[in-house]
Amino acid sequence: MDELRDDFPDHPVRPYVWTSGRAHPSRNTIRPETLLAVDPDLPFPVSSTRQQRELLDMCRGVLSLAEAAAHLHLPVSLVLVLASDLVDSGHLSIRSALPQFARPDRDLLEKVLNGLRKL
Amino acid sequence: MASASSEPTAPGRYVSPTVAQSVKILVVGAFGVGKTTLIGSVSEIPPLRTEETMTTAGVGIDPAAGIDGKTTTTVAMDFGRITVSPDIVLYLFGTPGQRRFWDLWEGLAEGAVGVLVLVDTRRLEDSFEVLDQLELRTSMPFAVAVNKFPDAPRHATEPLREALDLLPDTPIVMCDARSRDSSARALITLVEHALKFSNSSKALT
Numbered sequence: 001m002d003e004l005r006d007d008f009p010d011h012p013v014r015p016y017v018w019t020s021g022r023a024h025p026s027r028n029t030i031r032p033e034t035l036l037a038v039d040p041d042l043p044f045p046v047s048s049t050r051q052q053r054e055l056l057d058m059c060r061g062v063l064s065l066a067e068a069a070a071h072l073h074l075p076v077s078l079v080l081v082l083a084s085d086l087v088d089s090g091h092l093s094i095r096s097a098l099p100q101f102a103r104p105d106r107d108l109l110e111k112v113l114n115g116l117r118k119l
Numbered sequence: 120m121a122s123a124s125s126e127p128t129a130p131g132r133y134v135s136p137t138v139a140q141s142v143k144i145l146v147v148g149a150f151g152v153g154k155t156t157l158i159g160s161v162s163e164i165p166p167l168r169t170e171e172t173m174t175t176a177g178v179g180i181d182p183a184a185g186i187d188g189k190t191t192t193t194v195a196m197d198f199g200r201i202t203v204s205p206d207i208v209l210y211l212f213g214t215p216g217q218r219r220f221w222d223l224w225e226g227l228a229e230g231a232v233g234v235l236v237l238v239d240t241r242r243l244e245d246s247f248e249v250l251d252q253l254e255l256r257t258s259m260p261f262a263v264a265v266n267k268f269p270d271a272p273r274h275a276t277e278p279l280r281e282a283l284d285l286l287p288d289t290p291i292v293m294c295d296a297r298s299r300d301s302s303a304r305a306l307i308t309l310v311e312h313a314l315k316f317s318n319s320s321k322a323l324t
Contacts, residue, residue, distance in 0.1 A: 031226035032198075033141040033210045035134060061133030064141060064210060066198055066224075070167035071132075076196070076224050077171055096141045103259070104142050104232055106317055108207070112142055112232060113310045115203025119161065119303040 025084035032066035032076055035096035036083060042091055055082050055092075062095050131164065134200070134208050143210040144306060145221065145228065145259075148237035149245035153266040154213035155197040157237060157296035161303050162199025162211065170195050171223045194220050196227075211306075216249030218256060233260040233313040235305060237296070240271045243282055250283060260316040262290040264305040288315075 030036075038059040045052070051074070058068045069079040086092035104112070146154045159166045170193050197213040209232075214221050216236075221227050228234075234253060238246045246263075253261050263285065265274075274282075276291050285291065292308045295301040 025225075028226070031229065032212065032224050033143045035138065035141050035208070062136055062138065063133060064200075064208075066169060066196075066210065066212070067132075067164075067167060067200070070169045070198075074169075075171045076169050080225055096139060103230065103313070103317065106314065108140070108142060109232065109310060109314045109317065111207055112203050112209055113307065113314065115201070115207065115209070116303055116307050116310060119201070119299065 019078060019081040022081055025080045026088055027084045029094065029098055030065055030080055030083055030087070032069075033064050033096070034094055035062050035064055036068065036087075036092050037062045037095045038092055039090070045086075045089055045091055049082075052082055052086060055079065056086065059092060135202060135205065137205045138202065138208045139206045141208050141210060142232055143212055143227075143230070144232050144309065145234045146211055146213040146237060147216045147221070147234055147249055148213075149216055149239070149242065149249075152237045152239045152242075152245070153268075153296035154237055157235075157264070157266070157294070157302045157305070158197060158199040158211045158213050160297055160299045161201060161306065163202060164200050166197045166199045166213075168195050168197050173223055194223055196224060216246065216252075218249075218252040228257065228259065231259060233262070233309050233316075235309050236261055236263045238263055238265050238283070239268060240265060240274055240279070241268065243279075246283065250285070254286070260309070260313040262292060262305070262309040262312050264292050264294045264296075264308075266296045267293055288312075 036059050038056045040060065044056055048056070054072055055068060058071055065079060065083055066076055068083070069076045072079065083092055087094060146158060148154050155166050172191060172193055174191050194215060199211045201209045201211070203209045212224070212227060214224070214227065236246060236249055236253070253259065263283065265279065280291055290308050290312050292305050294305040
C-alpha cells in the first residue's frame with residue numbers, strides 16, 4: 001500500500017482546478033485595481049464553487065480585485081478568472097469606471113494631486 | 120455581537136460606497152529598497168500582499184537552478200490604498216523592478232498614472248535594469264525617489280542624475296520612506312510630472 005502514498009509529481013497546480021483548468025479570464029475589463037461589489041439581492045449561483053462563494057462573500061462591500069485576492073490568500077490571476085465568471089453571470093458587478101488603456105486624463109490627475117496634497 | 124464568520128470584517132476594509140473610480144501608481148524597485156515601507160506610510164489600510172508563481176528559464180541568474188534550466192519563483196506584490204477624494208481611490212502597487220515581474224499581474228501597468236522608482240544609493244546598479252525598461256520599453260511617466268537609509272552615502276541630485284543616466288526632465292526626489300509626509304511628497308512629484316507629461320504628449324498630437 002506504500003505506493004498509494006506517492007506524492008504525485010505531476011499533479012495539476014491546485015488553484016487552477018478551481019478554475020476548471022483555465023488560467024485566463026473570460027473578459028479583459030478587470031484589472032487589479034478594478035472595484036467589485038456583489039449584488040446583495042441576488043442569491044449565490046447554484047453551481048458555484050467554494051472559492052466563488054468566498055469571493056462573493058468578500059465583496060459584500062466595495063473592494064478592488066487585488067484586495068479581494070489578498071484577503072482570500074489567492075493569486076490575483078486566479079481571482080481574476082473567478083471574478084470574470086461572476087461578472088458574466090451577473091452576480092458580481094464592476095463598480096469603477098471601465099479601465100482605460102490610455103493614461104488618466106488631466107482632470108483625473110489633478111484630482112489625485114489635490115487629494116495627495118491634503119494628506 | 121460577535122460575527123459568526125471565521126474572518127470577521129475588519130473596520131475600514133471596504134472602499135467607501137461613494138467611490139466610482141480607481142487609479143494606480145506603480146512603486147517599483149529592487150528587493151529591500153523600501154517599497155512596502157513607503158506604501159505602508161501613506162496607505163489608509165495596512166499594506167496587503169498577493170503572490171504569483173512564475174516559471175522562469177534560468178538565464179544565468181541562478182546557478183542553483185534545476186538541470187532543466189527552469190525554476191519556479193514566487194513573486195510578491197505589496198499594495199496599499201488612499202482615498203484621494205469622495206469618488207476616487209488611488210492604489211499603490213509595489214512590485215519588483217524588472218518588467219517581467221510587472222507583466223505577472225495582468226493589466227498592472229495599463230492605465231497607471233505613472234511609476235515611482237525607489238532607489239537605494241548603496242546599490243545604485245540595482246536600479247539600472249528598471250530604469251532601462253522604463254525609458255526604452257514603456258511610455259509611462261516616472262520619477263525617481265531616493266530612499267534615505269541612515270548609513271547610505273548622501274548624494275546631491277545632479278551627480279545622481281548622471282550616475283543613473285536619467286533624462287534632464289525626469290524628477291529626482293529625496294525621500295524617507297518611513298515618513299508619511301516625505302512619501303506623499305514623492306508621490307506628488309510623480310503626479311505633477313505625469314500632468315506635465317500629459318501636456319507635452321497632447322502637444323505632439
